[in-house]
Amino acid sequence: MKTIGFGWILWMVMQSQWAFAQSEGDSAFVAAIYSHTLTAGHCYEDLHHLCKNIGHRLAGSEAADKAILWGQHTLQAIGPDRVFLMPVEVPHWTRGPREEARYIYRAEGMEHEVFPSLVALGGSVGSDLPIEAEVVEVKSLEELAVLGRAGIEGKIVFFNKSLDPMLINTGAAYGGGYPIRGKGPSEAARYGAVACLIRSLTLSGDDYAHTGATQYNDSLAKIPAAALSAKAASALSEALKSDAKLRFNLHLHCQAYPRKTQYNVVAEWRGTRYPDEYITIGGHLDSWDVGEGAHDDGAGIVQSIEVLRTLKNLGYRPLRTIRIVLFINEEFGNDGGETYASVCKAAGLTHIAALESDGGGFTPRGFSCELSDVQYERFIGWRPILEPYGLHVFRRGGSGVDIRPLRDDRVGLFGLSVDTQRYFDYHHSNNDVFEQVNKRELELGAASIAALVYLIDQHGLQ
Amino acid sequence: MKTIGFGWILWMVMQSQWAFAQSEGDSAFVAAIYSHTLTAGHCYEDLHHLCKNIGHRLAGSEAADKAILWGQHTLQAIGPDRVFLMPVEVPHWTRGPREEARYIYRAEGMEHEVFPSLVALGGSVGSDLPIEAEVVEVKSLEELAVLGRAGIEGKIVFFNKSLDPMLINTGAAYGGGYPIRGKGPSEAARYGAVACLIRSLTLSGDDYAHTGATQYNDSLAKIPAAALSAKAASALSEALKSDAKLRFNLHLHCQAYPRKTQYNVVAEWRGTRYPDEYITIGGHLDSWDVGEGAHDDGAGIVQSIEVLRTLKNLGYRPLRTIRIVLFINEEFGNDGGETYASVCKAAGLTHIAALESDGGGFTPRGFSCELSDVQYERFIGWRPILEPYGLHVFRRGGSGVDIRPLRDDRVGLFGLSVDTQRYFDYHHSNNDVFEQVNKRELELGAASIAALVYLIDQHGLQ
Numbered sequence: 001m002k003t004i005g006f007g008w009i010l011w012m013v014m015q016s017q018w019a020f021a022q023s024e025g026d027s028a029f030v031a032a033i034y035s036h037t038l039t040a041g042h043c044y045e046d047l048h049h050l051c052k053n054i055g056h057r058l059a060g061s062e063a064a065d066k067a068i069l070w071g072q073h074t075l076q077a078i079g080p081d082r083v084f085l086m087p088v089e090v091p092h093w094t095r096g097p098r099e100e101a102r103y104i105y106r107a108e109g110m111e112h113e114v115f116p117s118l119v120a121l122g123g124s125v126g127s128d129l130p131i132e133a134e135v136v137e138v139k140s141l142e143e144l145a146v147l148g149r150a151g152i153e154g155k156i157v158f159f160n161k162s163l164d165p166m167l168i169n170t171g172a173a174y175g176g177g178y179p180i181r182g183k184g185p186s187e188a189a190r191y192g193a194v195a196c197l198i199r200s201l202t203l204s205g206d207d208y209a210h211t212g213a214t215q216y217n218d219s220l221a222k223i224p225a226a227a228l229s230a231k232a233a234s235a236l237s238e239a240l241k242s243d244a245k246l247r248f249n250l251h252l253h254c255q256a257y258p259r260k261t262q263y264n265v266v267a268e269w270r271g272t273r274y275p276d277e278y279i280t281i282g283g284h285l286d287s288w289d290v291g292e293g294a295h296d297d298g299a300g301i302v303q304s305i306e307v308l309r310t311l312k313n314l315g316y317r318p319l320r321t322i323r324i325v326l327f328i329n330e331e332f333g334n335d336g337g338e339t340y341a342s343v344c345k346a347a348g349l350t351h352i353a354a355l356e357s358d359g360g361g362f363t364p365r366g367f368s369c370e371l372s373d374v375q376y377e378r379f380i381g382w383r384p385i386l387e388p389y390g391l392h393v394f395r396r397g398g399s400g401v402d403i404r405p406l407r408d409d410r411v412g413l414f415g416l417s418v419d420t421q422r423y424f425d426y427h428h429s430n431n432d433v434f435e436q437v438n439k440r441e442l443e444l445g446a447a448s449i450a451a452l453v454y455l456i457d458q459h460g461l462q
Numbered sequence: 463m464k465t466i467g468f469g470w471i472l473w474m475v476m477q478s479q480w481a482f483a484q485s486e487g488d489s490a491f492v493a494a495i496y497s498h499t500l501t502a503g504h505c506y507e508d509l510h511h512l513c514k515n516i517g518h519r520l521a522g523s524e525a526a527d528k529a530i531l532w533g534q535h536t537l538q539a540i541g542p543d544r545v546f547l548m549p550v551e552v553p554h555w556t557r558g559p560r561e562e563a564r565y566i567y568r569a570e571g572m573e574h575e576v577f578p579s580l581v582a583l584g585g586s587v588g589s590d591l592p593i594e595a596e597v598v599e600v601k602s603l604e605e606l607a608v609l610g611r612a613g614i615e616g617k618i619v620f621f622n623k624s625l626d627p628m629l630i631n632t633g634a635a636y637g638g639g640y641p642i643r644g645k646g647p648s649e650a651a652r653y654g655a656v657a658c659l660i661r662s663l664t665l666s667g668d669d670y671a672h673t674g675a676t677q678y679n680d681s682l683a684k685i686p687a688a689a690l691s692a693k694a695a696s697a698l699s700e701a702l703k704s705d706a707k708l709r710f711n712l713h714l715h716c717q718a719y720p721r722k723t724q725y726n727v728v729a730e731w732r733g734t735r736y737p738d739e740y741i742t743i744g745g746h747l748d749s750w751d752v753g754e755g756a757h758d759d760g761a762g763i764v765q766s767i768e769v770l771r772t773l774k775n776l777g778y779r780p781l782r783t784i785r786i787v788l789f790i791n792e793e794f795g796n797d798g799g800e801t802y803a804s805v806c807k808a809a810g811l812t813h814i815a816a817l818e819s820d821g822g823g824f825t826p827r828g829f830s831c832e833l834s835d836v837q838y839e840r841f842i843g844w845r846p847i848l849e850p851y852g853l854h855v856f857r858r859g860g861s862g863v864d865i866r867p868l869r870d871d872r873v874g875l876f877g878l879s880v881d882t883q884r885y886f887d888y889h890h891s892n893n894d895v896f897e898q899v900n901k902r903e904l905e906l907g908a909a910s911i912a913a914l915v916y917l918i919d920q921h922g923l924q
Contacts, residue, residue: 031628165500166493168906203902260559318508342612363825390630392854394534419881421903441883442664444630 013273026458027385029314030451033390036310037447040440043306046441047361050302051292051412051434058122058289059329059336060092060260067285067379068263071301071326075267078309079325085263088339090329092260095120095289096253099226101132103249105169107242116232119290120252121181121198121225122332123192123216128429129253131156131195131224137240141179141187141300159184160199160237162230170203170420171359174427177201177361185225186217195250196225201424207231208429211288213332224252264336265326267308271457273319277280277455278344280323280354281307281449284330284402291432295423298434299361299442301326303416306446307453320352320457327402330358334401341405353456355414356400357449360426361442362418366393367452375461379412391448393417412461416449471538488920489847491776492913496695496851497579498772500907503762505768506901507824508536512764513754513896520584521791521798522554522722529747530725533763533788537729540771542786547725550801552791554722557582557751558715561688562592565711569704572757576701578694581671581752581891582714583643583660584794585678593618593686599702603649608779615654618710621646622661622699624692625886632665632882633821636889639663647687648679655863657712658687661695663886669693670891673750675794688713721876726798727788729770733919735781741918742785742816743769743911746792746864753894757885760896761823761904764790765878769915782814782919789864792820796863815918816877818862819911822888822906824880828855829914832875837923841874844917855879874923878911888920 037043054070057063068085071449074082101118102113120126136151139142144157159180165174178201185196200210209229216222228236239246265285271277283300285295304324311318327336344351353365366386371379380394399413407413418441426432499505516532519525530547537545563580566573582588598613599620600606605618621642627924629635640663647658662672671691690698701708727747733739745762751753766786773780789798806813817829828848834842842856861875869875880903888894 035628165902205901275709315470348887363881388630419825421899421906425900425902438884438887439667440627460850 006009023385027457029454030385032314033310033450033454034447036314037306037443037450038440041270041306041446042309042315043302043446044442046302046305047294047298047437047442048434050298051294056287056289056291056293056375057285059090059262060287061289062329064262068328071265073286074305074396075265075308075324078305078312079107080267080269080308083265083267086266086340086343087261088264088328088335089259090262090335091332092257093123093332094255096126096255100251101226101249103236103246105239105243107239110428114235114238116236117207117209117229118226118232119211120254121185121214121227122211122288124225124252124254125222126252126254132243132247132249133194135236135240135248137237139415141183142193144187147191149191150344152188156194156195156197156250157188157193158197158236162199163201163203165203171425173203174201174424181212181214181227185214185223186220189223193223195223198225198227200227200230201231202427204425205230208431210428211290212428221384226250226252226439239315243283245379250375262328264328264340267324269308269318269322271320271423272317275321276350278323278349278351279319279320280325280351280403281407281452281453282325282327282402283357284328284336285326286329286331288331288428290428291426291430292434293448294432294434294437295360295426296428296432297330297358299437299445300357303357303361303442303446303449307450310446310450311454316454318457322453322457330402337402337405346405351406351411352461353412353414354403354406355416355449355452356403357445358400358402359414359416359418361437362420362422363393363441364416364418364445364448366391366395366417368393368395368398368415368417369398371396371461372405376413378459378461385455386451389444389448414452416445418445463553475674481686485847488917491916492622492847494776495772495908495912495916498776499768499905499912500902502775503768503905504771505908506904507766508764508767509760509885509899509904510896512760513756514875518749518751518753518755519747520555521724521748521794523751525825526724526748527791527815530790533683533727533747536767537727537770537786537915539685540767540774542729542731544855545727548728548802548805549723549839550726550790550797551721551722552797553794554719555585555794556717558588558717562710562713563688565698565708566702567700567701567705567708574701576697577625578698579669579691580688580694581649581673582716583676583689584673584750585676586687586714587909588714588716588809589686592711594709594711596707597698597702597710603645606649606653609653609678611653616648618657618659618712619654619655620659620698622695624661624883625663625665627665632727632886634661635665636822636886637688643674643689644677647676647685648682651683651685658686660687660689662689662691662692664889665885667692672890673752674890687710688712688714724790726790726802729786731770731780731784733782734779737783738812739782740785740811741782741915742787742813742865743915744789744864745785746790746798747788747817748791748793749893750793751891752890753888753892754896756894756896756899757822757888758890759820760791761899761907762819765819765823765904765911769912772908773916778916780919784915784919792864799867806868813868813873814923815874816865816868817878817911817914818865819878819907820862820864821878821880821882822885823899823907824884825903826853826878826880826907826910828853828879830855830857830860830877830879832861832869833858833923837874840921840923847877847917848913851910851913876914880907
């Protein structure tokens with residue numbers, strides 16, 4: 001017993017010393033990651049190139065083709081084992097020339113002509129001729145149903161619903177507005193509406209209009225649909241109070257074309273010990289066709305690239321196989337994510353983890369995750385290593401749209417969790433430009449991802 | 463025993479129900495505070511006025527006089543019991559006309575003339591004639607001492623020390639650079655330097671120069687002192703590598719005048735139950751004489767005003783006496799804070815708490831505090847009420863410069879703790895303008911302060 005007892009104590013001491021040494025080594029390497037990213041990082045310059053030399057890059061567009069080539073060359077220059085393009089079928093839709101919209105209303109005996117700030121929703125149909133009709137304002141899908149065909153037919157439905165400012169996580173506020181953008185136009189068509197306007201899904205009160213996908217119900221008529229800026233929506237609502245019969249004139253020139261082939265860009269860096277265990281990190285290369293897609297999701301793209309660059313520059317050799325994936329078409333059907341998961345499954349690849357950055361290049365606060373209890377315990381064990389960098393969110397629930405199709409019992413999914421207050425000021429609008437991204441905040445995000453990838457690569461998740 | 467036991471159980475149940483009901487009531491009122499501030503707040507408009515109609519407002523300037531009047535009228539309009547001006551003696555210094563600086567260096571056989579982005583340090587002396595001399599670059603006060611008179615005399619000392627990017631709390635990084643700005647010019651003069659340049663105390667690499675107070679040692683010669691933008695500092699350092707003998711020409715036109723009287727603006731809202739227990743909240747109304755003083759500390763000013771407005775609009779009646787104080791001259795000697803504490807002490811006022819917002823109008827993360835153990839326990843008990851609003855920092859150590867002179871054994875001091883990543887991109891530079899403040903982030907800060915003030919007012923701190 002004595003011998004066993006001593007052996008046990010010795011084992012415990014050795015374990016704890018090993019664990020301590022290991023933890024010290026991890027902390028030192030994580031410090032090196034942050035130091036390199038913050039002093040010698042290149043992601044901000046990459047973002048500048050992506051935003052200014054390519055600009056917005058809707059899936060299906062020529063700009064997206066350019067972005068794919070740029071991503072391929074940028075990753076190749078860092079020198080992973082291979083970079084390849086994975087074909088993805090994507091929609092091809094264009095908004096055509098700038099949207100035309102105006103209305104005239106009477107107030108205090110005067111006529112006022114207004115040209116509101118407005119942007120077609122992604123996927124909207126256009127019309128050959130302008131549509132002119134009265135406007136009926138509603139706050140919800142339920143209110144629409146109550147008005148029914150008698151109240152809606154022949155009119156333009158205007159969903160004027162603000163996001164809930166009391167949801168401090170603005171993503172939750174956005175989630176609350178999402179059904180109206182997705183289903184609103186088709187639900188309006190159900191009752192005979194001729195077009196649909198929505199208040200932009202933003203917490204800002206400014207004059208930027210925010211687009212985003214709408215999903216038509218194929219069993220109903222497809223009517224033109226557009227988002228008004230918050231300011232324009234408030235103004236229209238006021239105008240309707242003065243003149244309920246005002247006529248809104250809308251002419252969208254959107255066109256849908258046959259689907260086409262574009263590509264996920266995949267960089268692969270082979271593991272030296274467990275090459276058959278994959279860790280995928282990425283963001284989406286496509287953006288909406290406004291602004292520059294700087295926060296959504298240029299930030300996630302250049303951060304993902306930076307992870308590879310940083311680890312390579314630090315002389316790291318991964319134990320597991322790390323993939324950087326620049327997904328194509330998250331915004332308009334998630335084709336890149338679905339295709340990637342299908343191809344991986346068909347090839348029998350085993351993912352142990354995937355991580356996405358798609359919340360904008362803001363100050364990182366931590367990670368959301370979709371993990372088993374055992375995986376979460378491993379993850380939360382790294383908290384002391386990550387907390388000194390301001391990472392305090394280790395929240396179960398949510399990861400990223402592109403990586404979600406990889407979900408199965410074994411893979412651990414993560415999302416970079418960032419400060420959310422400004423995101424929906426920029427998101428899907430002409431305001432999502434390079435100048436709205438702060439260099440240090442962007443870099444801290446890149447370093448945070450690299451740190452977690454390093455820990456997963458070193459220790460696995462179970 | 464049975465009766466006592468029952469009574470004790472009953473008491474426990476009542477206590478816990480009372481505590482629960484109390485906590486529920488607190489949560490509901492805190493929710494009302496956030497809702498009002500985020501939907502009907504006026505602090506963003508106030509900040510616009512302060513920045514655009516008054517602009518920067520160095521203590522001693524006419525703009526500061528205007529800001530004092532504006533603050534007085536704005537507070538009076540909200541209707542506290544009284545608003546009064548408290549005289550404060552402040553320095554009066556002007557930078558005079560725009561700084562003149564240039565240098566010529568030779569590289570690869572060519573002469574290059576450079577006009578670097580530069581700003582005089584606050585309190586710097588000027589000179590009748592331009593100063594032209596060689597430049598000696600150092601990284602620290604220690605390096606300066608090593609070079610000594612032999613290496614320094616007759617030259618312009620250039621402190622080219624970057625802030626440490628690895629300090630994730632940028633306030634700590636700033637603190638590390640602070641001694642050079644404060645003491646550098648006098649220490650350079652100790653060894654015979656004719657002028658002093660420093661690299662701006664910023665983590666950004668851009669071309670904004672950042673001013674701030676320097677403190678001359680009265681026993682040494684006073685030499686002109688200025689800060690170069692980070693970009694200009696790097697360029698000068700490169701130029702010196704090509705041409706160590708380059709000559710820098712600097713002409714500052716700064717002037718010091720006799721001290722004058724300005725005012726702290728104090729709004730007082732009398733307590734209904736404990737009127738002799740004071741809670742002071744505030745920020746500083748003065749700014750440096752560049753930019754618009756939007757984050758530093760226009761944000762803290764309009765947030766403090768907003769607290770009063772919100773609580774009044776919600777029909778709140780304070781138990782204790784709440785004071786909103788717009789302090790004058792934090793930046794250049796803390797005269798407002800010192801005077802306020804002296805006047806309160808002379809009048810025998812008992813403060814139970816003071817809170818300052820002076821970290822910029824960024825996303826609030828919580829509060830720093832200087833509290834006794836008992837006070838801290840009370841404070842941390844409110845964590846469940848505050849955490850739903852993203853407040854997760856409840857850190858002991860640090861509050862605010864203006865309120866620090868109030869410190870004694872009884873008063874609890876608090877500082878609003880915000881995301882720090884962008885602050886030193888703007889701080890004390892022409893980049894600290896209204897456009898850099900996000901409406902929602904500013905409002906969340908105001909609501910967070912109001913929430914804590916409400917809890918302190920309701921429950922005291924011990």
